[in-house]
Amino acid sequence: MKVTFPQMGTMEIAVKTLLEELGLEVIPPPKITQKTLDLGVKHSPEFACLPLKINIGNYIEALENGADTIIMGGGVGPCRFGYYGEVERKILEDLGYDFKMIIVEPIQNDWWGFYKKLKLLLTNISWFNLKQAWQRAWAKGTAVDNLAKTVNQIRAYAQDRKLAQEMYEQALTEIDAAKRIIEIEKLEQSYQTELKQLPQRQNFSPLKVGIVGEIYVVLEPAVNFAIEKKLGERGIVVDRSLTLTQWVKEHLYLGHFKDETKHEEIKEAARPYLQHMVGGHGLETIGETFLYAQDNYDGVIHLSPFTCMPEIIAKSILPRVSQDLDLPVLSITVDEHTGEAGVITRLEAFIDLLKRNHQKGEVI
Amino acid sequence: MSKIKIGLPRALLYHRYYEGWETFFESLDCEIVKAKSSTKYILDRGVKVAEEEACLPVKLFLGHVEYLKDKSDYIFVPRLVSVEKNKYLCPKFLGLPEMVKSSITGLPKLIDVTIDLRDRKSNLLKVALEITQQLNKSYYQSLKAFVQGYLAFKRSIQYPSNRQKQRGQYKVGILGHEYIVYDDYINMGLINKLKELGVRAVTTEMLDKRELKSGLSQVSKDMFWTFSERMLGTAYHFFENNEIDGIIQLTAFGCGSDSLVGEMIAREARDKTDLPFMSLNLDEHTGEAGLITRLEAFIDMLKWRDN
Numbered sequence: 001m002k003v004t005f006p007q008m009g010t011m012e013i014a015v016k017t018l019l020e021e022l023g024l025e026v027i028p029p030p031k032i033t034q035k036t037l038d039l040g041v042k043h044s045p046e047f048a049c050l051p052l053k054i055n056i057g058n059y060i061e062a063l064e065n066g067a068d069t070i071i072m073g074g075g076v077g078p079c080r081f082g083y084y085g086e087v088e089r090k091i092l093e094d095l096g097y098d099f100k101m102i103i104v105e106p107i108q109n110d111w112w113g114f115y116k117k118l119k120l121l122l123t124n125i126s127w128f129n130l131k132q133a134w135q136r137a138w139a140k141g142t143a144v145d146n147l148a149k150t151v152n153q154i155r156a157y158a159q160d161r162k163l164a165q166e167m168y169e170q171a172l173t174e175i176d177a178a179k180r181i182i183e184i185e186k187l188e189q190s191y192q193t194e195l196k197q198l199p200q201r202q203n204f205s206p207l208k209v210g211i212v213g214e215i216y217v218v219l220e221p222a223v224n225f226a227i228e229k230k231l232g233e234r235g236i237v238v239d240r241s242l243t244l245t246q247w248v249k250e251h252l253y254l255g256h257f258k259d260e261t262k263h264e265e266i267k268e269a270a271r272p273y274l275q276h277m278v279g280g281h282g283l284e285t286i287g288e289t290f291l292y293a294q295d296n297y298d299g300v301i302h303l304s305p306f307t308c309m310p311e312i313i314a315k316s317i318l319p320r321v322s323q324d325l326d327l328p329v330l331s332i333t334v335d336e337h338t339g340e341a342g343v344i345t346r347l348e349a350f351i352d353l354l355k356r357n358h359q360k361g362e363v364i
Numbered sequence: 365m366s367k368i369k370i371g372l373p374r375a376l377l378y379h380r381y382y383e384g385w386e387t388f389f390e391s392l393d394c395e396i397v398k399a400k401s402s403t404k405y406i407l408d409r410g411v412k413v414a415e416e417e418a419c420l421p422v423k424l425f426l427g428h429v430e431y432l433k434d435k436s437d438y439i440f441v442p443r444l445v446s447v448e449k450n451k452y453l454c455p456k457f458l459g460l461p462e463m464v465k466s467s468i469t470g471l472p473k474l475i476d477v478t479i480d481l482r483d484r485k486s487n488l489l490k491v492a493l494e495i496t497q498q499l500n501k502s503y504y505q506s507l508k509a510f511v512q513g514y515l516a517f518k519r520s521i522q523y524p525s526n527r528q529k530q531r532g533q534y535k536v537g538i539l540g541h542e543y544i545v546y547d548d549y550i551n552m553g554l555i556n557k558l559k560e561l562g563v564r565a566v567t568t569e570m571l572d573k574r575e576l577k578s579g580l581s582q583v584s585k586d587m588f589w590t591f592s593e594r595m596l597g598t599a600y601h602f603f604e605n606n607e608i609d610g611i612i613q614l615t616a617f618g619c620g621s622d623s624l625v626g627e628m629i630a631r632e633a634r635d636k637t638d639l640p641f642m643s644l645n646l647d648e649h650t651g652e653a654g655l656i657t658r659l660e661a662f663i664d665m666l667k668w669r670d671n
Binding site: 045 | 414415417418419443445450451452453454455456458459462463465466467478584585587588589617618619620621622623624625626627628631632
């Protein structure tokens with residue numbers, strides 16, 4: 001059995017470790033390229049949201065490379081993602097691929113189903129192995145998320161911003177290759193220090209921008225045109241509201257392991273504008289935008305795939321939030337036709353606007 | 365004292381629940397205000413105020429709210445989270461009151477109660493009491509209105525008025541959300557045109573529970589959207605029973621649930637039957653002439669297969 005899974009940002013690093021530690025042979029899909037997107041667009045429903053199209057591209061490339069089993073997440077709504085697996089399986093079957101698809105439904109709803117899926121995947125595995133595999137994957141996921149946060153803070157200040165990015169990418173490669181937890185932690189430590197010790201610009205007070213929106217577009221640089229890097233290189237301090245580990249903590253953990261404190265705060269912040277969850281990250285988009293305003297950020301960028309149901313609701317509410325809080329918000333919707341040059345132009349215009357606001361603030 | 369005027373936007377789930385909703389508000393001694401039908405004017409106003417990416421039905425809904433805002437004391441914009449156990453409705457129904465508030469200015473008061481029957485059906489009664497409190501009506505009145513409204517709804521789904529036997533040489537199954545199939549402006553009078561062409565339309569609402577259930581037993585994963593599940597059930601029922609001569613799928617531009625469920629149905633139709641299958645995607649630019657041409661071609665194909 002050769003397993004594969006969809007790409008999403010740096011998720012590959014943790015998921016690959018998890019599956020390999022469980023004794024599976026893993027064939028991750030190649031990095032997302034124009035070809036991946038073209039394959040996905042060609043075979044997916046026209047009005048499906050972009051993540052599904054990229055998933056299809058990923059699977060086709062992985063299956064061509066010899067994978068025969070796909071692992072995919074499920075869901076119970078109301079976001080379309082919960083039905084992705086079913087449609088994706090059908091599309092690939094219609095294309096004539098011979099493969100097995102394991103759709104992992106949320107544990108909360110169906111313990112027994114989850115256990116059966118696990119058994120299907122791992123015929124014989126001890127709880128100890130499972131725990132160990134999870135811990136290693138978790139260590140990698142955390143290290144990667146922490147470094148991403150640091151580099152987003154540091155990049156703007158660094159004298160050589162490209163160097164900061166290179167360091168971060170180097171760190172990802174090394175963490176990916178690391179085996180033991182101690183090794184992973186050491187790597188993170190040393191890169192944290194190195195990043196912080198980069199020569200910094202003096203007397204420099206950068207603008208701060210928060211990123212909110214739909215998780216796939218926010219986490220996947222190939223889809224959002226590496227927006228964090230682009231902003232950082234233009235001298236903006238970036239904070240990304242979503243991370244993979246935070247998402248897992250909120251959705252997959254059970255009972256008292258579940259970390260709901262952050263989520264409660266977001267819900268509370270969104271309340272004046274949106275009083276009910278709308279699936280996906282619609283509520284989070286509103287709540288996080290409010291929190292960024294409170295933390296004195298200069299602007300917020302809202303990312304979503306075209307036709308995303310929860311984010312359309314968020315997008316129609318955001319102008320009101322933006323006006324009330326006097327916080328500029330830029331909504332960028334991406335699909336297969338979005339051109340990089342267009343996004344750069346909009347980003348630069350947005351940055352100009354923030355700069356002008358900033359100066360105005362100083363004069364008063 | 366004049367009666368309280370309740371504006372009912374004639375869009376989205378109005379088409380499913382109107383008999384219940386209207387009876388409920390009338391029993392509360394309110395006056396119902398609504399547009400006679402959707403019009404170009406209403407849709408244009410909706411398109412103007414709505415978020416550009418929103419789906420056609422939501423734009424139409426906003427247009428109806430725009431139309432009603434100067435004519436009513438309250439507008440009924442419920443947040444419909446779920447109408448049956450463990451199911452949801454489309455996310456846009458979950459955020460509808462906020463979408464209305466953010467897109468439209470100069471609104472009267474909204475009755476934006478949350479209807480969530482995911483855990484308990486009895487929550488509906490609580491919602492009814494909440495509404496009557498907002499309208500300053502008595503407890504007794506609200507109970508009466510609730511019972512009458514509920515019965516009216518039950519009657520309406522048991523004996524849908526459109527169930528009456530139509531005549532026609534051919535039978536075509538229609539797959540689509542009720543707010544498209546029953547809005548003659550949005551679907552450009554498709555059902556009537558079919559009738560003129562001598563074709564009977566069979567919709568989800570004309571199937572009984574048993575038929576839907578047997579259709580659904582074929583589906584590999586439980587569908588979590590109530591109305592998409594009904595659509596799937598209908599589709600599989602059509603595939604299995606040789607009662608109809610062809611299937612027309614009606615979707616609206618930007619419909620998220622149809623983009624996946626509709627695709628599944630179209631692909632399954634290819635595998636499971638050799639019935640003619642046509643998919644029509646409607647938006648505010650769809651021209652009537654184009655639609656008629658496609659319909660006529662489709663019916664010609666049915667006839668041609670018959671010979």
